[in-house]
Every structure is written in structure tokens, then in C-alpha cells.
Amino acid sequence: MGAFAEWQPQYAAHGIATFPVVIDGKDKRPAVKGYLKIGTKVSDQLAMKFPANDAFGLACRRNRITVLDVDTSDERVLADALIRHGPTPFIVRSGSGNWQAWYRHNGETRRVRPNPSLPIDILGDGYVVAPPSLGTKGRYEIVQGTLDDLERLQPMTKPVLEEVVEAFVSHEAPPRKSYNEMREGDGRNPSLLRRALRSAHHANTEEELIQMVAHANQQFAEPLPREEVLSVSHSAWKYKSQGRLMVSGGEATAVVFRSDADHLWDEPLALSLLIRLRMEHSWRNGAPFKLAKGTASALRVSVPTYRAARDTLVDRYFLEIVHPGGKGKNDPPIVRLL
Template sequence: MHAVFAEHVADYVNAGLVAFPVDARAKRPLVRNWERAGTNASRAWASNPRFAGAEGIGIRMGGIVEVDVDAAGDAWLQSAVERFGDTPVRIRTASGKGKLWYRGNGEGRRIRPFRGLPIDVLGGGFTIAPPSWREDLGAAYRFLSGSVANLNDLPTIRAGALEDGYTRAAEGVQDGERNNALWRHCMTQARFCDDVEALIDVAASWAGSFPDPLGLVEVERCARSAWRYECEGRNYLGLRKPQITAEDGYMDDLIDQPEALVLYQMFKRWHSKRPNFAIAPTAMSEAGSPPWHRTRIIRARDVLIERGFIQEVSRPIRGRRAGRYRFAEQMADSGKDHYTPSPPG
């Protein structure tokens, strides 16, 4: 048994962070009201025999923003460093993936904001911190570099790293992806140009750095296509806060967890006007609403809790009472683009 929480909570509390016990495997807090707790609550949980032996330690984000690299290997982690800037604190998760910590600067919580990159930016919610232990993997979260002692030395994320998620270096664009890359670049640059001729100049300059440059006719075609979308008010590519419905945001933030998305939509239909509601996985399964085994419902529910869509009001006691939950007051920003068409042929 690894009593991580009781042994290491003081490290984070002394650094001014709110820490609480978590189930590191389920990535779920073991206590309620962690969103509003202070460091005194962290100390109280550590002295409570019920939580002192917890193998996971969670910390509330805000003062820290985490770049969560959801792919194993040093190459992915180094790629993230090149994008977001260097930081003294690098972390390896129990499953071999990576995390980078920076000083929070109001980034919010963004799930998969960069197309094609397995990266989340977590400036809200919570994260699991070293040296949390995963018994199922027989491994711990650990610092690759730095430690809690370096938290006061954290830099902010590099300027522009969050806004240019839909552009890339021209030198790395290969044959077969030139049109797509150039069109996307034009879409992100169109709002900064006074007319289409200026955009064509920008496009020609950028595309001139391709290893195998495009001809001027193709460059103009991409630029004029992007300019048409800009003039018609249909260019949302790369906007930090596109004009979308709440439902679009829910879909983007749960696109990798379709069962959680379905469950959330069901809860919104049934309980949107209620201050809180019960989730009874066994009864729901038996009623066929949804027609899943109770364990699937539990997993989907836990994803909604972890990602901040719902909050636990009262903990379930199996065989005695269902847990009660409420909708979170603020949903996570997806940071994605919406309603943007495909590039020209």
C-alpha cells in the first residue's frame, strides 16, 4: 500500500496549492467540494484515516496550467516543449505519457484544442500529481525534471502557442498536404489582411518556403477561397472563442468519449431544470435507459465528473442509495473551430 496522499500532501500545500486524495486509476476525486476547498481542507483530509492512505494526490488547477501530452514517448513531450516553451517541471505519468507544468495565466480548460495533436491544456479542473501510484500498472507518476520546489519558477506558456493551433511551419509541409496547409494558413491570416491582394502576398510568401513550392495559380486559388469565407462571415478557423452553441461545445469536449456524451445529453433532457438529480446505474440499466450494463454507465458518469460536466452532491452507497449530482455552472472551453468547411479540392 502506497499512502501517497498523507506522505506528500504537505509538499503541495506548502507551495500554496490545494491538494486532495484521488483514485489515480479512475482519475476521480475521493472527496467532495474539492473545487471550493482551501489548503486547510487538504491538511484535514491528510489527517483523516479514511483518506490518508489514498494512493493518488490531485491538485486543483489555476495557479498551474498543465499541458497534458496524451501519447507515450519522449518525442511527443519534446514536441510539446518546442511549441509551448521550456519549463523546469516535466512529468511522466504511470502509463508512460507526459505532462508539462507552467504558471497559470487564465488559459482555462481546453480538450484537444489542436487538430491532430494528442494534447490537452488544463488550466481548470484538476490533475493527478507525482508521486501518485497506479497499482494496476505497478508504476508511479514521477518528475522527469524539477519538483514541487520549482513551482515558483514556472514560466507562462509561450505567447501565441494557444492561438496558432491551426498553422504550422511552412518548411515542414510535404507534397500531398500543401493545398490543405496553405488554405488553413490563409484562413487564419485573412482577418489580418485589408484585401485579397494582401492575402495573396501573405500566401505566396509562406508557400515559398515549402520544400516543393506550389505554383502561383494554386496559391491564388487558396487565398481567394479563404478570402471569400472571410468576407461572407464564415471563417471561424483558429478563433479562440468561436460563436457556437453549448451543444457544439459539449460534443467537441466529449468526442473521444461517445458514451459519456450520450449520457450527458440524456441528463440534460431529463434534469436540466432541477438543482440536482440521482444517477442510479443499476436501475437505469434494468430500465434500458440507456440499454447498457451498469459498468458502462458508471464509466460514462465518471468521465463527466472528471471533465467537469457534473459535480457530485452526495456520494452513492451501493445497495442503499444512489449518488446525487448537479450540472457544473461553467463548462470547459473546447478551443476548437466549428462550421468551417474543407479546403478547396
Template sequence: MNAARIFAAHAHEYAEAGLPAFPVDARHKRPAVKGWQFATPQRARIWAADARLGDADGLGIVMGQASGLTEIDVDGVGEAWLAVVLERFGGTPLTVRTASGKSKAWYRHNGEGRRIRPFPGQPIDVLGAGFSIAPPSWREDLGASYAFRTGGLAALDGLPVIKPGALDTGFSRAAEGVQQGERNHALWRYCMTQARHCDDLDALSDVAATWASAFPDPLSASEVQRCARSAWGYETTGRNFLGLIKPQVTEGDRRMDALIDNPDAFTLLMLFQRWHGSRPSFRIAPTAMSEAKQPPWHHTRIARARDTLIERGFVEEIKPPVRGKRPGLYRLA
């Protein structure tokens, strides 16, 4: 995919689904049209027919009453964060993967407002107002597009509302209470707690600007950037002790941690899980695997990786190999 007329090519799909779409600059997450707050399906078609606006690489959707949607935006990479969202807010058939690998979950709007980082320790925003970038918006700088992880526009009619009580615990409006004289320090501490959830300085700067926008007396853009840059320096040099701990790791994380000192064993385990994950048992023949270049290693290297998986409990040997007659029989533990 490329950025060629993304909005023109897909705005009609959202309009047909009754959603108020408008063109956005996906890289900078900025509306490409004035009056986007008043977008309608009819205006989406008009904008898509405009030669300049139709060239936009992103689709924006007005969240809240206009679209009937509330989005839970996860500003942390990894499936563990999406699992946290679905556990807290309830299951939904429609989830989105962003161009940077993060996640969004869509629910039926039920009066939710726009809440930025309402839950301490979790990089989660509640977007019951404002706008969101929707698939298949394209990020030229990342060479990737937004996509539906699960569901699609056809799933809109079956969206549930957010689980009752999910928004109650931990909601905070700390930014609204920050006064002149404490703004820089408060923003710096906030950036420190959020840095671990950001991929780069640009992402952290975006988070900082969003939070600081609620100050009664806003900081200048340069001051916001300075706070973000300082916190990012602490994060990248291992001196950030205010960063918040991530949620429970997945089984994939545990496997990686247990085999991080032996990349060959980890790679072989991933191959076994792909090839034999649904089988009760399977053969491991290092010589045949080497000849087939699956993986493209010498047979002794494959055998060593296999032995590591057995020693560490990831693979169980059912029947040992008989040299010159038959390969061993194994199963995933």
C-alpha cells in the first residue's frame, strides 16, 4: 500500500457505514480540513471528490455522538496492553492496529467524554470526543498502514458499550489543577511516567502536548518539548525511576526471557510452534531439516538447539532417536 489517495479511495466506505470521516495528515495526526468537528457522511463524499483533499493519506473519524463510537486508545506496544483494555472495558469485535503497532478498541458511544491518561500507570486514553485515525490510513515515515486487527466496518452494528464501572476507578483530572509555577515540574514528572510506554521522542512529545493542553494556563510549545526531551534523556540512559511498570507479560514474553541467552533455541521453538503447535507429537530430524534448510543451519546446530529446548522444559522427548533408523519423537511441553 502507499499514500495514493487513501481518503478518496475509502471515504465512501465510511460514509456508507454512516460514519463522519474527514481527511487527515496521518504522519502528524492533524486534520487536513477546517471544520472537521462538523463532518458528516455527506461532507466526507464532498471532501473525497476534492482533488487536494482526496490525496490525504489518512482518514479521521469524529468520536462521540457524531459517529456513535468511543475509542480506547492504547499508547503502548504489545498484545499485553490490548489484553488489559479488553479485560477492563469488556470484549469488542472491532479492534485496530496502528501503523506503529499499537492498538485501539472501538465501543458504542454511551456518553463518554475525552479522557487522557485517566488510569495511573496505564498508557490508555478514552476518546468519547475528538477524533481518531482509522484504517487504512498510511504512515509514509513508517512504511505501514492502520488496519483492523479484528472485525471491520461490518461489525459496527454489533458493538457493545464499555463495561459498567470501567471508567470509575482511577479517573484523574490532575492536569486541570496544575497552576502557574508548578507546570514545568508537573509536566516533566508526567513525561517520566509515560516515557516507558513511548517508542520515541516524537511520541512522548505528542503525549506531553495532549496532557499539558488541559493546564489552566498552557505552556508554550518549546517548554513542552523541553520537558519531553529531558524525560526522554532519562529514559534512554536508564535513569528513569519514575517510569511505570508494564502489565502482566504474555506467554510469548516468558518464552523469550527464558531463551534470550540462546537465540537458536528460541528460533527453533518458534518454528516448532508454527509447524506443530496443534499436533500431539512430531519428529525432529536435524539432518533432514538441515538439508531442507528449515532452518538453514548445520545439523549439529539444530541438534544443540533441540537439546536446549529439552533441557529447559519447552520440548519433551517421547521416544529417543535411533541412529540410522528413525528420528526421535517429541511434543511441545
């Protein structure tokens, strides 16, 4: 019996749906289609269908798990990450000696190297290989905790300045307790951060951006300290270098992560619909909105074709139908982005 068939019931007992994975060298791929929406009942059937499979994975968002993927065997990097993002009772070591710290999902997406200086990915979407799968270099193992701890996971924490930056680049209101409330007690820091994010579009180097932000800082009656100028400038430049700078003079923008494209590569129209919906509605931060069939005209496709694309987004957990509508002209579907 392979690891998948042996451990699938144990994960299912904790409400975690798993599926078989094929590992060939550095290539790791699910052995089945539709793996992001698999539930425990289908997972039970797969365990009987793939009894010898020695590797398996789980869909992060579907199972309400976010994984901090530390791509190094250096325990100091893991320790620093746990200080930065908070403790967790469940830690995994891969066959190559790298680390995974598991948290409760709290809306995180799949972010590869959010800090370019650290070998760390935040996996809130897509899938991860789970222990004790057998990889090319060895077996994944649980080095801290047990499967019982999966029911007691807590969300990862985020540094306050990063929360403020995330709020601005996604057009949301800043968090209730913002960075300046902890450091300055007024609105200067968020105001300077917004200016830095806008100025980053026009700066050719980080040094040039620092000069722009420093000039803006002098417009305050009481300018912020130079370290604040350097901090917000560095944050804004980091978002520009990652291609995640969304504050753009009013023009609608959308972020599509590589994992999104991978999950929708076989459905290009669904991917186009996702991009359009994110451009028009991502600022709602998950709040429901009307989805009229006029969207089909914007995509230049027939209504049945548009509905098929919409249903694909629903099936693959990019979109949720809150109200199906259809009871008349004034009863459109109500949906929300996931």
C-alpha cells in the first residue's frame, strides 16, 4: 500500500481532502483533473483507484490551509519566518530538507517570493505536496505536531506596514490599526505611502523614488523622519519590481497570478472573464455584486458561451454564486470573487 492510500483516510478524518500526485525529478503534478475542487468523498474513491501511489497533495484554499513554503534547509530562515508570521503547531520538512509551516487560510493567494530577498513563498491557493509523500530526495515528514493540530491552526500574522501597503495597492481602505497609528498617531505615513506608490510608476530607480518621496515629505507641517521615507520608498519599489503596483491614475487593473493561469489554461475564455471581473470588481474585497448577461457582449461571445465560462470559474473556486437570479428581468445573478 502506498502513502496516499494509507494516509488519505487519516487526513479525511480531519476534513482534509487529498489526491494522488506524481513526482518525477523536480516535476510535481497531480495525477487527476479537477484536483482543486476535490472533496473527501471523491478523495475516498481516489484512494481505492491509486492504491500504490506514494505521493499526494491537497488544495490549499479548498481545505482552508495556507502554507509558508521555506525553500531552504536553513533553520534560521524558518525561525525568522515564524517570528514574522506567527507560531504554528504544524511544521513539515520535505525530502530535500526544506520547510513548510501550515496555517489556517485567511484569504491568502499564491504568492511566489513576496519578498525577493527571502526564499519564501506563501501558498494560499493551488496545491501543496503533503507528508509523508515520497519525493525524489526523500520523504516529506511532520517534524512538529500531528494531524490533530490541523483543526487548531491559526491564521498567519502580517507585519503592519505590509498590511497598509496591501490595502493601498488593492484599492481597499487601510487596516483599522495602521502603521502610523502605532508609530506617529496621525495620517502622514499612509498619505506618504500612497504618494510613494503613485510616484513609483515614474521613477526609474529606487534612489530616484526616494528623492520624490523625500520631497513630498517636506510638504507636511511636521515631516516624518528619514527612516520613514526610506521605509515607504522601499515598500513601493518592491511592489513595482514584482509587477504588483496597481495604483494607476484611475485606470482599471487586475492581477492574475501564474497559478491562476495554470488552473485556467485549458479554458482561455474563463481566464478572460476572470481578468475582466477582477478589473471591475476586485476593489470590493469579496463583497457580492451583480453579474448581468451583458458581460457576454463585452467579451464578444454568445450568452451560452459566457455562461459556460462563468460556470468554469465557479467550479474551480474563482467565483461564488451568492444568488442564482433568473426570476425575471430585474433578478440578475449575484456573485462574489474568491
